Amino acid sequence: MRNLPIITLLLQTKSRNQMLEITDHVQRLVAQHQIQSGLAIVCVPHTTAAITINENADPDVKHDLLKKLDQLIPKSETYYQHDEGNSDSHLKTALIGNSATVIIERGQLVLGRWQGIYFCEFDGPRGIGKGRFGKAEKRGGKSNGD
Amino acid sequence: MRNLPIITLLLQTKSRNQMLEITDHVQRLVAQHQIQSGLAIVCVPHTTAAITINENADPDVKHDLLKKLDQLIPKSETYYQHDEGNSDSHLKTALIGNSATVIIERGQLVLGRWQGIYFCEFDGPRGIGKGRFGKAEKRGGKSNGD
């Protein structure tokens, strides 16, 4: 069995809440590593950023998703105790989830026509060499590459 | 290693919001393909339908889940920009998630006694040959079948 390649992708975000599409990045890595068949586990090592698979066509969908999430889970609540002021970011992350599992078949990510993989920033902006955690990174490991 | 069988299941929904249990379908496919051990990745290629694992006994649970979700995320908000009128469906999908990973052991899905796998329709009805996307389908790939 081939070992699991684990690849870290460095990303930069510009807003507190932002959805950044990474489908092409992940597909390129699958091709570079010549994975014909297996699973891509796309995950975030942060606790205030998530991964989702959603509409890749109309950017208004991202706007609506982030705005409605913000209305449901605003930055401040009188009862929040965590003093970093990002309890909302932690909850959004828990709800969206910190990883996605995508099937790889014949060298291609198995996604629907309108599906894209998104890195969801909920406590940005952060980027390479700055920001709360120094850098925003994504790990993409593939299990049982053929 | 055995390759990953990817199987597409065609489903038909009757309402805008609907939970459709597919546990038996998935279990039957595991048996047909004689998978003794591995993972079932149950996923949806749509951006307005999701997969969840939840109570399989009392149908009132489905009613309550869908109703409460609708109350939290109604179809319309004054600030929605996406002009297809289904931003709520996209957000519900992002929150519930578009896939579930289920362990297979001795030819059986490893689920709790009260757990069922559900296809969650959030922008129906749609069915085979009609509906916004033509058809509602589910892909079930199994990694490392023994």
Next chain:
Amino acid sequence: MRNLPIITLLLQTKSRNQMLEITDHVQRLVAQHQIQSGLAIVCVPHTTAAITINENADPDVKHDLLKKLDQLIPKSETYYQHDEGNSDSHLKTALIGNSATVIIERGQLVLGRWQGIYFCEFDGPRGIGKGRFGKAEKRGGKSNGD
């Protein structure tokens, strides 16, 4: 290929809503079974308890997460039909998700510095030999351990 070890972990909770960190339990199991590389599928066989990966440092994050979730999804709604009085627990479970997939590399769970794996109780307290379902258990299976 090595088979998938499936290990059940018995947990005890003390409140209706509680986040219980299980990272060390899972890491210990990975070491005991000498898994060098693969995936840990951490999942719950219940329909009112979930798994999430979130902040492992400040306990106030857990407080804020559970409190805000409770505000969004209170125990009672006039329209709930399920007569066990735990429709909120089912919805929280569907939103957080009943499993997490964690990459294992060189014998270690691949997690960010601040990430911990949590069992989320949403209908406790329950424990070994008592509670609604008799016991709260977690199954941790690893696919393709090298």
